[in-house]
Amino acid sequence: xxxxxxxxxxxxxINLRHAMALVHAIHDGSGYLIAIGRELYKLPSSGAMEKVxxxxxxxxxxxxxxxxxxxxxxxxxxxxxxxxxxxxxxxxWTWQGTRTANAVAVKRPTALRISPSDGRVVVSDKAGDAYxxxxxxxxxxRYLLGHVSVIMDCILTRDGRYIVTADRDEKVRxxxxxxxxxVHSYLLGHTEFVHRVVQTGNTTLATIGGDERLILxxxxxxxxxxxxxxxxxxxxxxxxxxxxxxxxxxxTTLSLLSAKDLSHLHTVPVExxxxxxxxxxxxxxxxxxxxxxxxxxxxxxxxxxTPVEVCEGxxxxxxxxxxxxxxxxxxxxxGFEAYYERKRKRIEDETAKAEAKVCVS
Amino acid sequence: xxxxxxKHPKKRHYRQRAHSNPLSDHSFEYPVSPDTMDWSVIYxxxxxxxxxxxxxxxxxxxxxxxxxxxxxxxxxxxxxxxRVKVSDYVNDRFKALRLENPVYGNAGVIRxxxxxxxxxxxxxxxxxxxxxxxxxxxxxxCKHKWRIVSxxxxxxxxxxxxxxxxxxxVSDVKEVHDWMVKHFTEFPLFERYTPGPEDKAxxxxxxxxxxxxxxxxxxxxxxxxxFRRVTDPQQQ
Numbered sequence: 001x002x003x004x005x006x007x008x009x010x011x012x013x014i015n016l017r018h019a020m021a022l023v024h025a026i027h028d029g030s031g032y033l034i035a036i037g038r039e040l041y042k043l044p045s046s047g048a049m050e051k052v053x054x055x056x057x058x059x060x061x062x063x064x065x066x067x068x069x070x071x072x073x074x075x076x077x078x079x080x081x082x083x084x085x086x087x088x089x090x091x092x093w094t095w096q097g098t099r100t101a102n103a104v105a106v107k108r109p110t111a112l113r114i115s116p117s118d119g120r121v122v123v124s125d126k127a128g129d130a131y132x133x134x135x136x137x138x139x140x141x142r143y144l145l146g147h148v149s150v151i152m153d154c155i156l157t158r159d160g161r162y163i164v165t166a167d168r169d170e171k172v173r174x175x176x177x178x179x180x181x182x183v184h185s186y187l188l189g190h191t192e193f194v195h196r197v198v199q200t201g202n203t204t205l206a207t208i209g210g211d212e213r214l215i216l217x218x219x220x221x222x223x224x225x226x227x228x229x230x231x232x233x234x235x236x237x238x239x240x241x242x243x244x245x246x247x248x249x250x251x252t253t254l255s256l257l258s259a260k261d262l263s264h265l266h267t268v269p270v271e272x273x274x275x276x277x278x279x280x281x282x283x284x285x286x287x288x289x290x291x292x293x294x295x296x297x298x299x300x301x302x303x304x305x306t307p308v309e310v311c312e313g314x315x316x317x318x319x320x321x322x323x324x325x326x327x328x329x330x331x332x333x334x335g336f337e338a339y340y341e342r343k344r345k346r347i348e349d350e351t352a353k354a355e356a357k358v359c360v361s
Numbered sequence: 362x363x364x365x366x367x368k369h370p371k372k373r374h375y376r377q378r379a380h381s382n383p384l385s386d387h388s389f390e391y392p393v394s395p396d397t398m399d400w401s402v403i404y405x406x407x408x409x410x411x412x413x414x415x416x417x418x419x420x421x422x423x424x425x426x427x428x429x430x431x432x433x434x435x436x437x438x439x440x441x442x443x444r445v446k447v448s449d450y451v452n453d454r455f456k457a458l459r460l461e462n463p464v465y466g467n468a469g470v471i472r473x474x475x476x477x478x479x480x481x482x483x484x485x486x487x488x489x490x491x492x493x494x495x496x497x498x499x500x501x502x503c504k505h506k507w508r509i510v511s512x513x514x515x516x517x518x519x520x521x522x523x524x525x526x527x528x529x530x531v532s533d534v535k536e537v538h539d540w541m542v543k544h545f546t547e548f549p550l551f552e553r554y555t556p557g558p559e560d561k562a563x564x565x566x567x568x569x570x571x572x573x574x575x576x577x578x579x580x581x582x583x584x585x586x587x588f589r590r591v592t593d594p595q596q597q
Contacts, residue, residue, distance in 0.1 A: 146513020148477050181516045182516070182596060186394075186480040189394065
């Protein structure tokens with residue numbers, strides 16, 4: 001019997017503050033978008049890096065946007081770019097960098113995705129809710145689904161039929177899309193929060209969680225196909241498109257694994273502290289550290305690194321690494337121990353009294 | 362030679378404050394998935410192919426589960442209760458009842474958080490009946506997320522219920538009853554349902570629980586609403 005026992009949780013605000021720098025692979029493989037602070041840059045597959053836009057500027061009259069305005073999420077589609085910033089602002093842009101619309105997210109967003117089936121932008125947030133907006137106007141907000149705890153990652157499957165949401169209560173929920181009220185299945189197996197979900201094949205997903213496990217799932221049967229125990233808590237999980245590779249990153253290393261059986265292929269150290277990783281073109285990844293951009297070409301033989309020349313005007317500033325979410329502490333059940341102790345004593349006293357009565361009579 | 366009478370637990374030893382924060386991580390034991398749950402710990406005669414079919418969400422002192430146990434002797438049923446002392450009371454109550462009459466071996470209680478862990482215990486479409494009796498109103502707007510009936514949670518209830526399965530709701534607070542009716546009827550996978558007289562569970566709803574008896578004592582009113590899990594209108 002395998003049961004899960006959680007300890008007494010000392011309530012602390014989960015610090016899900018994202019890194020102040022992000023790299024995002026453009027949907028069509030044409031390159032990457034890089035966010036440093038509130039500035040958005042484009043790094044094409046060949047050619048120099050150039051600035052696209054400055055995000056996070058709160059429009060006049062809008063009151064709900066408190067917090068630092070660094071970019072915390074990016075999504076792209078044929079029509080343009082969507083960004084969300086830490087001050088809860090959602091913005092949509094043309095590829096030329098003109099802002100087309102903005103909207104205020106209800107709570108701080110944790111993931112931003114474009115739905116393949118209807119082109120809407122899907123947002124998951126710290127309150128545990130997911131909702132969608134139309135593009136490019138960012139209106140027509142629709143509630144999709146809700147978890148009881150923080151949604152730590154959210155993806156739409158490539159065929160657009162499902163939305164997968166991973167939460168802090170170890171659950172990965174697969175719901176139909178756009179009828180998200182209809183849950184297809186729960187993928188249960190992690191014993192701590194699940195903080196990354198990626199799609200590795202047409203019907204397979206991979207997840208990593210606070211239990212330091214990497215699990216491969218079959219979507220159709222909703223079962224575990226493979227699972228490995230990692231030796232540390234990795235910060236990112238990336239699936240390399242059109243390959244059978246998975247990439248894990250810790251603050252100082254990159255690890256390449258097979259997406260078929262999770263066997264370990266290579267681990268390379270990286271100079272600097274890794275903040276964000278993305279994979280756009282086949283066999284290529286771009287890694288953002290606290291003060292550099294590195295391009296790696298990936299093959300079964302290993303990873304080779306080429307630093308990227310950063311364009312003028314980039315200010316790295318105080319780029320932060322996102323802090324790890326809290327694990328549920330497996331502390332003792334102090335509250336009930338006292339209760340059960342009192343109960344045991346009460347029953348002892350009652351039995352003693354009853355026996356004393358019998359003796360006397 | 363003294364005859365040993367079965368000692369039933371006394372409620373006054375198990376009193377506990379009514380409100381418990383369902384959003385925080387209390388210490389709970391719960392299975393990683395329904396496949397790993399050993400129900401024989403709760404039901405002495407549980408076989409691996411058996412399934413629990415009824416669940417009372419927030420069963421309190423166990424009044425309904427005890428009544429349903431004799432009305433449906435062939436079904437396994439469980440009450441979920443988040444409060445330590447109250448679930449302990451129900452556990453002791455069943456221990457005593459089973460000593461007197463083994464028929465109560467089909468019902469039990471688990472201390473857990475129904476808002477978070479329903480899918481850990483039940484497979485998709487496993488339940489035939491779900492009971493939500495006298496849920497905590499959580500009147501304040503900031504506490505609405507603690508309510509056991511919400512747009513987000515309805516998807517979970519629809520998931521654990523079989524198509525055609527029923528949710529029974531009761532409240533003595535009109536506002537809570539209206540809230541539940543509104544949420545369930547607006548949800549695409551539920552519709553309002555009126556059971557016939559053969560539905561023994563519907564007949565047992567009021568007057569079997571602590572809360573229900575208190576309402577009757579105070580000459581209050583209780584409102585009931587029953588909903589049926591239907592097929593997704595949008596599913597191909």
